[in-house]
Amino acid sequence: LEDSSQSHGAFFLKNKKKKLWGSIAIFSFYPGKNLGSITDGGAAITNSKNIFDKLKSLRNYGSKIKYYHDEIGFNSRLNSTSAIFLRQKLKKLNFENALRSRQEKKYINKLKDIKQLSFLRRNTKVVSSHHLFLIFLKERNKLKEFLDKNQIETIIHYPVAPVNQKYYKKIIKSKKKYPIASKFEKEALSLPLGKHLSNKQQDLIISTIRKFFIKL
Numbered sequence: 001l002e003d004s005s006q007s008h009g010a011f012f013l014k015n016k017k018k019k020l021w022g023s024i025a026i027f028s029f030y031p032g033k034n035l036g037s038i039t040d041g042g043a044a045i046t047n048s049k050n051i052f053d054k055l056k057s058l059r060n061y062g063s064k065i066k067y068y069h070d071e072i073g074f075n076s077r078l079n080s081t082s083a084i085f086l087r088q089k090l091k092k093l094n095f096e097n098a099l100r101s102r103q104e105k106k107y108i109n110k111l112k113d114i115k116q117l118s119f120l121r122r123n124t125k126v127v128s129s130h131h132l133f134l135i136f137l138k139e140r141n142k143l144k145e146f147l148d149k150n151q152i153e154t155i156i157h158y159p160v161a162p163v164n165q166k167y168y169k170k171i172i173k174s175k176k177k178y179p180i181a182s183k184f185e186k187e188a189l190s191l192p193l194g195k196h197l198s199n200k201q202q203d204l205i206i207s208t209i210r211k212f213f214i215k216l
């Protein structure tokens, strides 16, 4: 079961038609996603006819034949208005993902000489959807504050890793450490990325970040 919530349009270089690693991939259409809708929503894809039939029933009150219910299900259908909207947006997905990729390359090229900064390494076997562009730095909170003051909005994805959420803290008894999750909590910062970001705005973000390191 794959969480593909952020990977609309990503593909394997070796086999572009292969869309999933496992049996089911779940996509989110939350409005902020690359393929975001006007309402909440999502989709599951599968190669298995059995899983397909099961999911179709589960999303529709456990019913395969209208008004006959063989199992307990949910009301989890995507509404038609969102579907129409998403079909239109889907046509632009590859173009917009390519734009995100160019913006990511530009950020890296213009910031890579700053030794306090590091970036995620991309898997060379896949083409990413470039949903987020993250930078990592020890002075993350100070940089965020500085960018806020300069009217540049950034987001911390995510301030509390699932394993550190209050609920899981209560039920996970193990003292195991999760250093990668902790690094994301303390050091990751998402910079603006996407079609709303103009060239000029990106230049300003880059020069403001550079200014922060000169002052540091």
Ligand SMILES: Cc1ncc(COP(=O)(O)O)c(C=O)c1O
Binding pocket: 003, 005, 006, 027, 028, 029, 030, 040, 041, 042
């Ligand atoms: C990686 C990941 N998994 C799951 C979700 C949850 O998606 P939804 O809000 O559509 O249920 C999100 C959305 O933020 C996500 O980014």
